[in-house]
Amino acid sequence: MSTQSKESRPEKVTTQTVVEMKRKGEKISMLTAYDFTMAGIIDAAGVDVILVGDSASNVMAGFETTVPMTLEHMIYHTSCVVRAVDRALVIADLPFMSYQVTAKEALISAGRMMKEAGAHAVKLEGGKAISPTVKRIVDAGIPVMGHLGLTPQSIYKFGTYKVRAKEEEEAEQLIKDAKKLEMAGVFSIVLEKIPAPLAKQVTESVSVPTIGIGAGADCDGQVLVLHDMLGLNKDFSPRFLRRYADLHSSMTGAVQNYIKDVKSGDFPNKDEQY
Numbered sequence: 001m002s003t004q005s006k007e008s009r010p011e012k013v014t015t016q017t018v019v020e021m022k023r024k025g026e027k028i029s030m031l032t033a034y035d036f037t038m039a040g041i042i043d044a045a046g047v048d049v050i051l052v053g054d055s056a057s058n059v060m061a062g063f064e065t066t067v068p069m070t071l072e073h074m075i076y077h078t079s080c081v082v083r084a085v086d087r088a089l090v091i092a093d094l095p096f097m098s099y100q101v102t103a104k105e106a107l108i109s110a111g112r113m114m115k116e117a118g119a120h121a122v123k124l125e126g127g128k129a130i131s132p133t134v135k136r137i138v139d140a141g142i143p144v145m146g147h148l149g150l151t152p153q154s155i156y157k158f159g160t161y162k163v164r165a166k167e168e169e170e171a172e173q174l175i176k177d178a179k180k181l182e183m184a185g186v187f188s189i190v191l192e193k194i195p196a197p198l199a200k201q202v203t204e205s206v207s208v209p210t211i212g213i214g215a216g217a218d219c220d221g222q223v224l225v226l227h228d229m230l231g232l233n234k235d236f237s238p239r240f241l242r243r244y245a246d247l248h249s250s251m252t253g254a255v256q257n258y259i260k261d262v263k264s265g266d267f268p269n270k271d272e273q274y
């Protein structure tokens with residue numbers, strides 16, 4: 001249980017807060033987290049939105065794609081994050097095949113994410129095809145974030161993680177999809193790896209905030225995978241990624257120093273024992 005008094009607790013970010021931030025022209029910061037410790041650090045640092053992304057499949061579980069992630073995995077990670085967070089809005093990805101078969105099944109999955117994990121909202125990948133499903137979930141009182149452009153759950157359809165919607169036809173469809181999602185009731189839309197001018201056009205075409213990853217500066221907010229921006233993944237260097245730390249080197253150095261001290265008998269010293 002939190003030890004903070006009610007008065008000292010920060011004002012919680014809600015779905016209405018982020019919509020209002022777009023209206024006021026205030027940029028929205030979003031990062032992923034998958035566990036209690038990391039979520040606590042980024043929440044206390046002041047990030048607005050925490051996404052429990054199914055990128056947990058890659059960075060936590062070591063799978064090559066997000067396809068193997070199950071609803072149970074996502075509920076576990078989301079519950080760990082929710083327990084750490086005082087202020088940020090916590091959004092959980094619905095994993096592959098937990099929402100695509102029927103709208104009823106999608107609603108059951110979204111409901112479990114809210115009831116069992118304590119998520120504040122869910123995110124679904126796709127446009128026109130899933131907009132009736134989005135409406136069904138929203139109508140039940142569950143906020144939904146959309147996700148367009150590069151949608152990693154469809155990697156086997158795309159065959160590549162390259163930039164999407166460079167051709168006019170796909171770009172036009174993406175704008176239509178964004179409007180469909182808005183009409184279905186999403187409170188926000190992630191735009192992943194699309195040309196910056198297209199992301200600007202989408203951002204200007206919808207009233208809900210867009211959150212970009214590899215989609216340029218004109219989105220209403222930005223999201224990065226935490227492990228990537230902290231420099232924990234040495235081998236992943238897409239153009240859109242800015243690294244704010246080199247934790248891979250720091251951790252390697254710390255572990256090597258520990259090993260050296262254990263081997264030499266320097267650790268523990270007499271002040272580090274009972």
Ligand code: KIV
Binds near residue numbers: 032054
């Ligand atoms: O799973 C994830 O981390 C995501 C972000 C990249 C937007 O969907």
